[in-house]
Amino acid sequence: MQTRRRSEGDAAGTRKRNDSGGSMAISSTATTTTTTSGSTNQSGRHNHHHQQQQQGQQQPASKGDLLGAGLDARIARRVSLDSAEAAGHGHYLKCRYPRCDATATLAEARKTFKSCHNCSHLYCSRECRRAHWERHRKACLHSRVSALCRLVLSTCKDDADTLRHLSVLARRGYLSQGRGVVRILFRSPERADSFIKQGFQCLGEVSYVRWPDLLPAEMGPELYSELLKLSTEYKPDSKMLLYVAICVVSEAPGSATAPVKWERQLVSRCAKLKLCRTVVSEIVSGPGAGERPGPRPDTVGDVLVLSFNILSKTTQRAREQVSQNVQTVLRQRGVNLRKHYPEVYQRLATFVEGSTDRFLPVTLHPRDTATGRSFVCIVMPNYGDTERVQFPVSENGDDRVVTVDVGADLGDDLTSKL
Template sequence: AKTNSSTGNSIGATTQHTNVVGYYQDASINSQHASAVGGVGGGSGVIGAGNATVSTRRVSLGDSSESNNKTTSELQIKCRNTKCDRSATPADAKKYYKSCHNCTHLYCSRECRRAHWEKHRKACLHSRASNLCRQVLATCKDDVDSQRHLSLLARKGFLSQGRGVVRVLFRSAEAAESFIKHGFQCMGEASYVRWPDLMPAEMGLELYSELLKLSTEYKPDSKMLIYVAICVVSEAPGMGQAPVRWERQLVSRCAKLKLCKSILAELDQQHQALQLQQQLQPQPPLTVVAVPEPTTEILILTFNPSLRSNNGHGELILSNILDILSRRGVLLRKHYPEIYQRLQTFTDGQTDKFNPVTLHPRDSQTGKSFVCIIMPVHTSDNDVIKFPSASDD
């Protein structure tokens, strides 16, 4: 899909993407783009999960298909901890093995379950919720009432705020399942979010980059962007004799769907009726001057984390980010000490992870607030994220 021109009273955004080593101009988005030491990209997939093992093949305790080839005594259920070689018959496994708190993975002991959790957690927490996200998006498309509601939300949101996405939040996996089963009456919390207000820390860098890309491409006159987020609460094994602890996180997916045609027709009729009413009303003696909406400036500071191991590059990343913000009167160490500490710890090599952060500081020179996003990226310098332009012309 290609970017379509916007209509109505949309709020624009000036995007400035800074590479702390050099500046260059991206004419396609009419904005200054620079990166701390790198470009944008990266990706990951959702890992599937099996249940148990027969020799080298994984089966479920209730899998009757194996009985055609093997007797019950030949079946062996292997512990799912990859560093453990223990196995047992289905009867013994059912009696003595410990299952994962959230799925059907089987372990020979609590110790093996605890030891394998860090490796297993991503597949365990994400596989079910990720599949539910796909089903929710399919329901949004196929359920007539849901499509109408989301289309109305998307169209009115675009006309009043500009390009953005419809965010549908479910507080639990069970709430998402209810929506899939019953449709619109069980829909989650739906709201319209402007693209500058999207939170990379909430959805992850991969989905955030994908949503920014879709925001430049979708046709708001006929399409809408749906962002589904499901809150997953899971039990994680405690250390030693510690009790089970609870973990909460969001699993998200997005899609581009067609707007409901009946909603488009109704909104068009309302617009025509409003124009006719304005024409029939007597003109006031005063001249009304339209004042354009203020724009929101977006400053994107990116860096390639893989380059920080090179001599001096870690310090260069930090110093350039501090320098760029200080020109606007923003002292990261003073105004955002927690973010400064996290960034310093990352560039020093004390930690391997830095989640994207969004700040809302005020420029001391102009007196205006702006949005600053600091995010690591994994790609070549030739790959550039395209951000929606200010006017969408």
């Protein structure tokens, strides 16, 4: 995970400056993928309980494109033999699949070589293109759209109307729900580009997400852990957390029966920005400054964190203990992991067997049979003390956070720990 400061040159020079200071941006190296088969009309569907229906139409772009006129061309399918020639060896092209040594002249390549569906990588055959896709997909999609996420974050900081709108949403969300993240979703790279060019009028779907409701499966474990850390550290009276997600629908090499399939991925980044100065002034001068009202009853709940350490030489007995404790803790609340969450149970079983050394964080929203109320359960591994995640502390009667080390011997006093 890398943390960097954006330069002011990332933003458009013609956009009016806001009254905010610097920012910190963190990139996600993981994406969430859903694979479908069929026609391109499937690209408009993406379900998430934090999303809302986008309204209105995107206005055509005219000028001020920060990505240049080549964005649409880079997203569309194309063959770039000219660029391949410039980077190749003389007048010969080599298949981009590392395990293939096939070469061809430019004339031959124009006739026989196959291009990546989304970029200019060239392959000698469909088989090589299909074999290289799993390794190539991250660089092909993530690097391009991740750069777009950076520009979106830069625009949020530099566009005064957008910054004020997000600041008000962040402040209201904190006052009513506690610590959380302002989530901005764009259903396509083109919509994100329209926001970069036209500002607030083309802002994506915005919502406030409480930190217990963040989904590691959506953003990847690295960004999820980073957002949890930032949720603990940021100062709600002067800062806010932004989480930008761009949905990418792309062609991917399929099988012989289905030559082309469509993949849907979310590429995301997050940043910590200063609130708009006018919002900060209202906080300082307003009645009850510095005091936060009690949370609404419907937003208060329990957050159960089941954490455990994963060392380089974790024994199978230790893994079995983790699995047993997780199931025991949930069973005391009336949740049968094997029955109610079979996918998570299977992942845990695979981890116990030793088939994998990593267990990615997972968030569940079960219902406690004793109280009839839903609660949040986060199963979070820690890879050493340096990567241990500190969860946000309950503030003024917010969510009651209970952390249980399921890697330890809980014994008979488990009830006292809950």
